[in-house]
Amino acid sequence: MNKELIINASGEGVEIALLEDKKLVELHYERGTNQFAVGDLYLGRIKKLMPQLNAVFVDVGYEKDAFLSYTDLSPYLRSLIKFSKQSVDGNPSWGEHFGSFKNEAEILKNGKITEVFNGKPEVLVQVFKEPISSKGPRLSCEISLPGRFVVVTPFNDVVAISRKIHSADERKRLQRIVESIKPKNFGVIVRTAAEGKNTAELHADILELEKMWKTIQRNLKGAKAPQMILSEQDKTTSILRDLLSVSFQKVVINDKKIMTEMKDYISRIAPEQAEIVSLHTAQQPIFETYGISKQVKAAFGKTVNLSSGAYLIIEHTEALHVIDVNSGTRHAEAGQEQNAIMTNLEAAAEIARQMRLRDLGGIIIIDFIDMKLPEHKKQLVEAMEELMVTDRAKHTVLPISKFGLMQITRQRLRPELNISTAENCPTCKGTGKIGPSILLADDIEKDFKYLVTQGHKDLALHVHPIVEGYLTKGTLLKPSIVKKWAKAAKVKMKVVIDNASPLTEYNFYDAHTNDMIKL
Incomplete structure (x- = not known):
């Protein structure tokens, strides 16, 4: 699978598109x-x-207080408050060596919020979910610092x-390596990307994250709540950090400054792939060049068409998303059951893409075309899991x-991305009032002059x-108008x-013969 990252920088911000096999x-x-x-x-x-919710509301500077549930507290909460x-x-x-930090006693897994927060202390928290709708951010006290491999x-x-x-x-190999190089007082979760990596690569990643923890400690000095202590890497960098692999073919950016930053970043984490970064210099907008604008218009909206003629209807409610699969052109030589499984498998691929x-996020209900055979139902579920x-x-x-x-549940961390692909009617300009259009008069005049x-x-x-x-x-x-044209x-x-x-x-029509004139 070939991956490409296309980055469009403008005055309003940065748009980032991830393509897999040009899609x-x-x-x-x-x-x-x-x-x-x-x-x-x-x-x-x-x-x-909030004892009844077993949670607290935390002021982090957002217009609405953030929510912190007891289930999102770290077992090492007392150590975090002390730190x-x-x-x-x-x-x-x-001092300068976090390895000598003495941990406090762990909190109970099923305890009460009133037992762990005495008074209203200040504490380091991490955004777990972005503000969605009328809700403030959701927080966690299980602090984690993600790197490329760990x-x-x-x-x-x-x-x-x-x-x-x-x-x-491989699991045993990675376990031995990490246990031998990790700093004291730090847990390490080895990511999938670490498979096959050597000790030097893993150690460099851990050292980078250890420096980040020291930066957090420096930023906390003299801080007054609410205050940001450390921002997550920008979206472009975090995508590269999580996804960069040999399957990445190119990273194209239309901004020279961002291009230089990305090249420097890739040079640090994967020097052998630094050359995949390039600057877009063509006159045509970058999203037009790589066909992204066209795909956005085709992919967003209530109805999504599939190549076979089938289509999806995607509806959103406050509680869940509903996707209806509708059959299109049927193959005459195939029976109803075969048509159903073929259409459902095609729809499953598009649904997996649409979710990303x-x-x-949340609960997604999919109404596939009815199938009778249990093996076809099993095949569809396995295909969706694989996709x-x-x-x-x-x-x-x-x-x-x-x-x-x-039924699919999918982690909801950010607000749903919703792009309106509707355009104003060229006749009424979005007013809903239809009258003779100047554009129509122009077309009539053009045809009139041609007939003359x-x-x-x-x-x-x-x-x-x-x-x-x-x-x-x-x-x-x-x-x-007509007299002007005729004269x-x-x-x-x-x-x-x-x-x-x-x-x-x-x-x-010809006024003499009353015959229609074909244009």
Whole structure:
């Protein structure tokens, strides 16, 4: 699979498109004031305890207080509060070496929020979900610092290996390497991208994240809640960090400054791939050059058409998303059951793409075309699971229910991406009021002049009554549009009302023979 990252920088921000085999699968927008993004770290102040919800509201500077549930507290919460307070005061008991930090007792897994927050302390928190709709950000106290090959978690010494690495020998190898190089007081989660990497690559990644933790400590010194402590890397960098592999063919950017930054970043994490970054210099807009604008118009909207003639209807409610699969052209040689499975498999591929593209989250209900055979239902579920392997969001695919519905839950971290592909009507300009269009008059005049050049001297124009009134309305001082045309061309033309004619259609006839003239 060939991957390409196309980046369009403008005054409003940055648009990032991820293509897989030339097909748009992810679209991200990064604005200049993109605060409260997933991964951002804040020094927050506890505002209100909610015992009935077993949660607290935290002031992180957003217009609405952020939500922190007990289930999102780290077992090392007391250690985190201690670290936050001493770092803010500038008198850390561990000095320059975090490995000598003495952890506090862990909190109970099923405890009460009132038991762990005495008063309203200031604490380091991380954005877990961006503000969505009328809700503020959702926070976590399980601080994690993601790198390319590993994720570092402070206050513990656990080493965990991604479940997507299936080889037992490889898992043992990575476990041994990480345990030998990881700093004290840091847990390490080994990512799937670490498979096959050597000790030097993993060590460099861990050292980079250890420096980031020291930066957090420096930024906390003298901080006053609410205050941002460390921002997640920009969207472009985070995508490259998570997805960069040998399958990446190019990264094209239309901004020289961003291009230089991206080249420097890739040179640090994967020097052998630095040459894939290039600057877009053509006159045509970058999204037009790579066919992204066309794909956006085709992919967003209520209806999504498939190549076979089938189509999807995607509806959004407050609680869930509903996708209906409708069959298109059927193959005559195939039976109903075979047509159903063929259409459903094609729809599954597009649905997996649409979930990534629109960043659909929460509960997704899919009404596939009914199938009778259990093996076909099993084949469809397995295909959907396989198609969603590349999806970075956590998800679960459930078997097809007895009502023929597939249920998918997908991690919701950001607001759904919704792009309006509707355009204003060129006739009414979006007002909803239709009258004779100047564009229609231009078309009629162009055809009239062409017929004159073909030798026609006496014409009859048949049009809708409203158009007839528009073309023939004139005064003694100001002749009608039709009279102006006829006088300029030195021919005769009359306008005939055709009550059966649609508003925007017209026909020319020879006034003598009453025959329609084909254009």
